[in-house]
Amino acid sequence: MISGANWQEGTLGDNLARAGVSRRSFMKFCGTMAAIFAAGTPNVGEAAAQSLTPSAEEIADKLSAVKKPKVAWLQLQECTGCMESVLRSGGTTAEDVVLNLVSMDYNELLMAPSGHAAEKALDDMNAEDHILVVNGSIPTGEHGAYCTIGGKSAEQVLLEAAEKATAILAVGACAVWGSVQAAKPNPTGAKGVDEIIKDKPVINVSGCPPIGEVITATLTYVLTYGKTPEVDAEGRPKFAYDQRIHDSCPRRAHYDAGQFVKTFDDEGARNGWCLYEVGCKGPSTFSPCPIVQWNLKSGWPIGAGHPCIGCTEKDFFDQFTPFYDKLPGIPGIGVESSVNKVGVGLLAATAAGTAVHGGLTLVKELKIRRSNGEEKVLAAFGGVEGRKPPTVDLPSNSPGTQSETASDSKDN
Secondary structure, three states: OOOHHHOOOOEHHHHHHHOOOOHHHHHHHHHHHHHHHHHOOOOOOHHHHOOOOOOHHHHHHHHHOOEOOOEEEEEOEOOOHHHHHHHOOOOOHHHHHHHHHHOOOEEOOOOOOOHHHHHHHHHHHHOOOEEEEEEOEEEOHHHHOOOEEOOEEHHHHHHHHHOOEEEEEEEOHHHHHOHHHHOOOOOOOEEOHHHHOOOOOEEEEOOOOOOHHHHHHHHHHHHHHOEOOOEOOOOOEHHHHOOEHHHHOOOHHHHHOOOEOOOOOOHHHHOOOEOHHHOOOHHHOEOOHHHHOEOOOOEOOHHHOOOOOOOOOOOHHHHHOOOOOOOOOOOOOOHHHHOOOOOHHHHHHHHOOOOOOOOOOOOOEEEEEOOOOOEEEEEHHHOOOOOOOOOOEOOOOOOOOOHHHHHOOOOO
16 A cells, blocks of 8 residues: 555656556546546446546546645554555555555555654655545543654644645544544543644544545545535535435335334344334434445445444434434434334325435434433534535645646535
8 A cells, every 4th residue: 555666757647557557447447436526426337427527537637647646644543444444445456556656655554664764754744745644533631642653642643744734634433523432431532633623624534434435535536636525514525425324225115114123133134124223323324335335335234234323423422322222203204103104105294295215315403312311413414503614725736736626616
């Protein structure tokens, strides 16, 4: 993964050609990225990818012209699961080479240098403009003693790396909101990246871990357009997080028919029925999990028979535990009182004209009730007031910035 020495002079396109990557393989990769940007799914076919906006051809032209980017990849208070997800992102030769070439000189988990040599690599990176990717939360308790690297606290390492960063990606639930270690009572004082970095926008790629292709697509967007993608109110890229799992779930028909798994070894479980009654948080979770999936679309939690635990949502560990307790109700459907009676006809009546077909999410908020009786309102599409980081154009000399981007329409 760390192959800065493999990048020779010239553009990414030149280096892909030297690596033996065919134009067809590269276009397949760009088609996948175009589909994710436009439709939130990698599966639209090569021909259809050309009709998307941006098209695969447009992405290929801009991405192949990218000069050698510099990327610092920090591993702070985390479990390495997000990096594992990235390493298994996609399968084309082009994608592998692109990831190899953009993961430059510093990644604690994968790099060969250690000790003073590793510290120098990061210091050298921090002295130049670079893209910063962060895995892991930042513990602030006891003056940062819970996570230190080279004698520095994780917070100090982050602040130094962010100073000249032209784009910052917080990757994974730990980096975005602190995840499990930030759960109450949060003994280490763990925080997300955007609670530490206040003077620059942070792109939040949430999930525990996020899907590899979503991480790759976010990096590719920054490299291609020289700016951050449009984000939702929680700072997550809209191309990936603007849809509920519930709306695209292959078990949705069983939900509509009132067919629910009651225990993990019952007939419903064996027949792939809806997991709502054993705790599935899909109705309140925004993620492309059912569409993109993991490991070359070979599986995902609900597909394996386990309910969604809502790991792309803020403070999911506090909000959704116990994980096997069901959500108390869905507005417009009244699942709490009629979950065993819900059928297609009843659903249409109780929804009172509200469109609930997969892919249309009109629910604006969802109340959940904790075991102690406390109610919490969850906003759809991460709709939390006051948290909508702007889309920002990167400086003209930053990695991935192309002169053509000036003609692109500016995101919100």
